[in-house]
Amino acid sequence: MSEVSQREPDPAAPRRPWLRLLPLLLAMAIGAFLFVGLGLKPKEIPSALIGKAVPAFDLPALPERPPGLKSADLQGQVSLVNVFASWCLSCRVEHPLFMNLKALDVVPVHGLNYKDEPQAALAWLDRYGDPYQRIGADRKGRVGIDWGVYGVPETFLINAQGRIACKHIGPVSDSDLQDKLLPAIEALRQGKEPKC
């Protein structure tokens, strides 16, 4: 190093010392963000409908499996709306949970049968059980779009005033149910803001 100082008698000793620390500090800050980013779920797109009334719709039932589902059916009590389809593999994963909810009569669960063949849907319900009070058959998927559905399964929690309180994307796991949905249902019933 002596060589260097000899070569350049360095008239102005470091003029802006913070400047050479800047890259390091910036990199640290970015690193912190990246670290936080590891825990985020970029593929889950939050619903734009939280807190809003369920979209107006009136869907027919599956053949010989009444009743159908319409907006008015979601008024009056806390309920779940589960978007499902017979072609959806991960729907099978969460299905037993909804069967349980029905058996224990925890909360009414309605089905939104998304872009499905009615016969296939009926056969599927026959095989894996039918936990739904009402099922609306959304053959063209248009109502699904109104609900902001982009991947099946999705599950919506509706409050007693018919507003969308929470949305769960993907299959509901046991821990999702215990830690998220059930407490949220409890909160809604007590008239509190649900955390979800």
Added chain:
Amino acid sequence: MLRASLVALALILLAPSAWAVAVDKPLADPALEARARAIHKQLRCLVCQNQSIEDSNADLARDLRLLVRERIAAGDSDAAAIGYIVERYGDWVLLKPPVKGGTVMLWLAPLLFLALAVLLTVLWYRGRQAQPATAATATPLDDDEQARLRKLLDGDER
């Protein structure tokens, strides 16, 4: 263990045909169709992540394309048709993020970067000018250095 593959697994599971090209029935009126297509290019496909719905063959993308065509044919303005989708899926679907709240910095940043870069460059130029003559400037070249200078310049410049 997740199996690594160059295309995101989600893509394969959700939309087996997402890469095949989408070609669907256009609107009869070319002017309306052109508007619908322009809107398709601004909306992000939800299933297949970073593509516009125009570029995706996923089912939902096709449904959304048809929906946009319907809205346009029904007399919606471009903004209203886009608004219709945003109402349902949120700002996330907009490939061009709107300037508001959290995105102000995004849109301002390039200007700030440029201003900062210009400022630093100007400061650097001025700082150099302000430097008193260094010992080096005062020392004339010795013969050896002259020779090296010539060699350097000959080798590298016209």
Added chain:
Amino acid sequence: MTAELGHYALVLALAVALVQGLVPLYGAHRGEAGWIALARPAAAVQCLLIVVAFGALTNAYVSSDFSVLNVASNSHSAKPLLYKITGVWGNHEGSLLLWVLILALFGGAVALFGGNLPAPFRARVLAVQALIAVGFLSFVLFTSNPFARLLPPPVDGRGLNPLLQDPGLAFHPPFLYLGYVGFSMAFSFAVAALIEGRVDAAWARWVRPWTLAAWCFLTVGIGLGSWWAYYELGWGGWWFWDPVENASFMPWLAGTALLHSSIVVEKRDSLKNWTVLLAILTFSLSLLGTFLVRSGVLTSVHAFATDPARGSFILAFLFVVVAGSLGLYALRAPAMRGGGLFAPVSREGALVFNNLLLSTACATVFLGTLYPLFLDALSGQKITVGPPYFHATFGPLMVPVLLATALGPMLPWKRGDLLGALQRLKFAVAATLAALFLTLVLAHDGPWLAIPALAIGVWMIAGALEEAAQRLRLFRVPVAESLRRLIRLPRAAWGATFAHAGVGAVVIGIVASSAWQEEKLVVMRPGEVLSVGGYEVTFDGAAEFQGPNYTGVRGAFRVSRDGRAVTALQPEARNYPNPPMATTEAAIRTGWDGDLYAVIGDPTGDGAWSTRLYHKPLVHWIWFGSLVMVLGGLISLSDRRHRVGAPARRTTADAVPAAAEGD
């Protein structure tokens, strides 16, 4: 057995890399010649071991050894041999092994060809290189072992994604990695220089060929990737501003800036501080790209299937590399004051201008790519930053720097005269004005922005040619003399000519193909005729067919122009069973004026098919221009001064440039 051999070789390589990373570094510090001398053989041995490991994995792929998990998950016995080999890097573990292999090859190359470097300096470079290898070898061994066994072995493998069974994509990753990893050389040289506390013209000369080579590879890699997207994905796009694409583009921008700033260090002994910082940042951005692709923090159409453990590992490694080098930078940078003074309008000034804008543009791409993550982390809001953002921000930032490429080489060192430079570019100015006028006439209904944008490309090419003509003294001295100059003058300058003209061609291709593209999306019945881009396209129907490992539909189009048959187009839509996936094979006819691009969609009933037809004017200029850029890089790489080696390091006052200041 070979899998275990490969695994064992990797473990040994890690041990060797550890030694290579520590002993020579300490030896150089203490001045122990023996310890310093260890660097070269260690680098050679490490390289050899990794070659063995890579060979073992390749062997498992070629022999379809499905008892190796990686092979079983990504290969299939019915695959053509070429794709068995390229399948080695068509997955996370194998591609990392390729990364490590290239890293070791670069290290081996320094050991082999670094004879002109002072031994302590070379030892430090190799040590830093080895420390990077330690990080990646541990990553491979501890989180992504490609040699893991699967017992009992399955009868057949799961197959390679059909999208990857394509020559364009098969060779895209190796070039990309050669580029990314090549920048590790610039990094190692920069860190070694920081340790020694000095950067001078000799340093700039040593580091330049490595940076140039890496830049050429990266340019080829990005070009191949975009070309593949263009012909394979089926909607005629070639760049989507996807995070993974941006991840490769950021190091390219920074590397391009580095190539320019290091010229100033070499010729004028200035900008040292900044150049070293750029060298560090360029490689850091390469590492960041690896992190983004493999951690899943951003959603991308590309992206490897992700695993948080891997993400954490790379992030930790990234942190060590970046924080370590930038910390060292903060400590040592002040010792590296530059010498040569120059005015803002000068050759150096132009290079500074290039750096100013390229780094701003790089920062903008960085922010746009990571902003969704930043916002999500801060507020939970999820937004999309798509192509429109980059067009609106990156585009305008590029305009001044593109304009300056023609002017910069016309400016003399130290102090220049902008007006004088423009005067000497009078033919280029005339050509640009003519191009403006011509496009105005031809494209009088806009789009308006495209007309000046196209002229920028013409300006760059014409400017590069005119500068070259002046360098040759073309038409001012006898032709023989000009030819002599062509051979005698330094090749680096010719490299710049080609590279700048290549960028100009790319600009023209981008502007023309996006502004004047004609796109028809129609349902066609057999016998129907459609007019696209001056061609008449007749649809003759579509039929199913059976491919070697897929089924598909092939459409038949006849193309004619002014009544004369031009060509036949046969786009395909394929269905692969292993793994199930549909792909499109667009049919493309490249003419002098651009591409005619046809895609076949689905049947719509009664014999009609949905089809897409595009005419993309001058789109092939994009890849042609990229090739010219690479050619420029290669010419520059062959410059005499890289072969004869760097000048001896000065031991006395670094007085040359400063003393020449007076004129």
